[in-house]
Amino acid sequence: DTGVSQDPRHKITKRGQNVTFRCDPISEHNRLYWYRQTLGQGPEFLTYFQNEAQLEKSRLLSDRFSAERPKGSFSTLEIQRTEQGDSAMYLCASSPRFAYEQYFGPGTRLTVT
Amino acid sequence: KNEVEQSPQNLTAQEGEFITINCSYSVGISALHWLQQHPGGGIVSLFMLSSGKKKHGRLIATINIQEKHSSLHITASHPRDSAVYICAVRLASQETSGSRLTFGEGTQLTVNP
Numbered sequence: 750d751t752g753v754s755q756d757p758r759h760k761i762t763k764r765g766q767n768v769t770f771r772c773d774p775i776s777e778h779n780r781l782y783w784y785r786q787t788l789g790q791g792p793e794f795l796t797y798f799q800n801e802a803q804l805e806k807s808r809l810l811s812d813r814f815s816a817e818r819p820k821g822s823f824s825t826l827e828i829q830r831t832e833q834g835d836s837a838m839y840l841c842a843s844s845p846r847f848a849y850e851q852y853f854g855p856g857t858r859l860t861v862t
Numbered sequence: 863k864n865e866v867e868q869s870p871q872n873l874t875a876q877e878g879e880f881i882t883i884n885c886s887y888s889v890g891i892s893a894l895h896w897l898q899q900h901p902g903g904g905i906v907s908l909f910m911l912s913s914g915k916k917k918h919g920r921l922i923a924t925i926n927i928q929e930k931h932s933s934l935h936i937t938a939s940h941p942r943d944s945a946v947y948i949c950a951v952r953l954a955s956q957e958t959s960g961s962r963l964t965f966g967e968g969t970q971l972t973v974n975p
Contacts, residue, residue, distance in 0.1 A: 790967055791968050792950075794962045851963060853897075856904065
């Protein structure tokens with residue numbers, strides 16, 4: 750499968766715990782996006798990488814959230830001290846250089862209990 | 863008011879019916895995307911358009927830039943078309959800064975046999 754992959758697909762955690770999600774974009778896609786989607790809503794932008802540089806962060810991304818893309822390939826999104834309001838689907842998408850089509854991964858569904 | 867508004871929020875149709883989903887936006891855009899999301903979360907891009915009309919199989923997407931409005935049509939609808947359809951825009955201001963998407967809340971389509 751050469752699409753965008755995300756791991757894990759589901760995560761259940763207790764409030765206060767830290768969680769980390771991984772996204773592997775399509776090979777050679779230089780742009781990578783993280784979005785969050787709560788039930789019944791459309792996705793909301795969280796952050797964007799071009800190669801390894803994090804170029805934009807949403808105000809939704811509080812200081813408990815951090816994202817990295819260390820070698821310009823896969824990316825991780827970490828949430829520290831999770832809260833129930835963090836329960837959502839976390840979506841990753843990637844785009845090739847010079848094109849604007851975004852290819853989405855299957856998402857990681859986070860449930861904070 | 864959201865920058866991207868979709869209507870209706872929910873739509874139930876009988877197999878074979880012609881379906882229209884509408885999207886209005888209030889900002890300058892460089893492109894509009896129609897996306898399909900099935901239960902479980904995976905998002906598939908259906909169309910990306912900046913003017914006129916595109917057709918793929920039974921799906922047709924149109925956009926009127928002057929009126930800031932787009933429609934997605936499904937002809938001869940089928941139960942397998944049941945999904946959430948999401949309109950998303952790439953803001954004109956994003957042209958040089960990453961091209962992240964701003965999403966509508968989605969339209970839940972159910973097609974009954």
